[in-house]
Amino acid sequence: MTTVALAVTDGMLHFELALAYEVFGAVPASVAVPWYRVFVCGPGPVRAGRFRLDPDHGLDHLTRADTVIVPGWADVDEEPPTDLVDAVRAAHEAGARVAALCTGAFVVAAAGLLDGRxxxxxxxxxxxxxxxxxxxxxxxxxxxxxNGTVLTSAGKAAAMDLCLHLVRLDHGSSIANTVARRLVVPPHRDGGQAQFVTTPVPPPDKHPLADLFAWVLERLDHPLTVEDLARQARMSSRNLGRHFRSVVGTTPLQWLLIQRIRHAQTLLETTDDSIDAIATATGMGTATTLRRHFNRTVGVPPDTYRRTFRSRTPAVPQGRVPHGRAVEF
Known part of the structure; x- marks a missing residue:
């Protein structure tokens, strides 16, 4: 997925547009893989918020892209322009992966690409x-x-999550984490996390689970239970569940499983460890258990994932775990 086209027209939200350009348009330092070629496609000079933008190409150029990004659409009460809708549909029919950020979903839906999805x-x-x-x-x-060739995101910060998800699909989690560190954002939030939680998320070192997160991430090879987490956090299991719902938007066990899977992804990308060894290192116990959870969460078996990403990420010596595992807030 080497070429990324940003589909723009009057009324696009400038935040999502700039966000996508920053993720795909800036080559990360020290990343030794071919990076994206980004171009902006529109019907002519357009307005995004208070900014004027001169596209590189017309909308017909979207059919030449591997990935088409549709930024947020400002006025959801109005139908999006027909030329934009037709161009996005044509790009998908030509084989492009289409990702809608925030209310860009209205453009993609109007193109019929979300029917039945x-x-x-x-x-x-x-x-x-x-x-x-x-x-x-x-x-x-x-x-x-x-959905594979069609993706949609919630608003603002979730648009960043989706863009980093695309980078991870194309280049692996290690490089996606590098991009996230440059942008000073969390390396990964799973798509299934809640869009809206009951209380605002406080700074990482201020919420009541901060110490617990760090403690768990150092012990992913242990068979941890909710009771173990509650005991370490010095609260009841029920109270722990409430805090997880508030801070993370999911249950303690689901969060723990995602951390194990992400750690497994890192080991698959950066070491030659066997599946059995990775199952032990991630607390999954057996290769069978790891394969079942990995396939259900990531969508492919561990062996397939390794073959896909192993050549894209420089290896580290066996036994070493790269720094910077993601805590999902």
């Missing part, structure tokens, strides 16, 4: 999307949805 958008507009396009299964409770 699950999708999301900013929580404030999920009802409108579902009512206007009843053939789309709208999920208001997730950060992003990956």
């Amino acid at each position: 699950r999708a999301t958008t900013h929580w404030a507009h999920t009802g409108t999307l579902a009512a206007r396009y009843p053939q789309v299964t709208v999920d208001p409770d997730v950060l992003y949805v990956d």
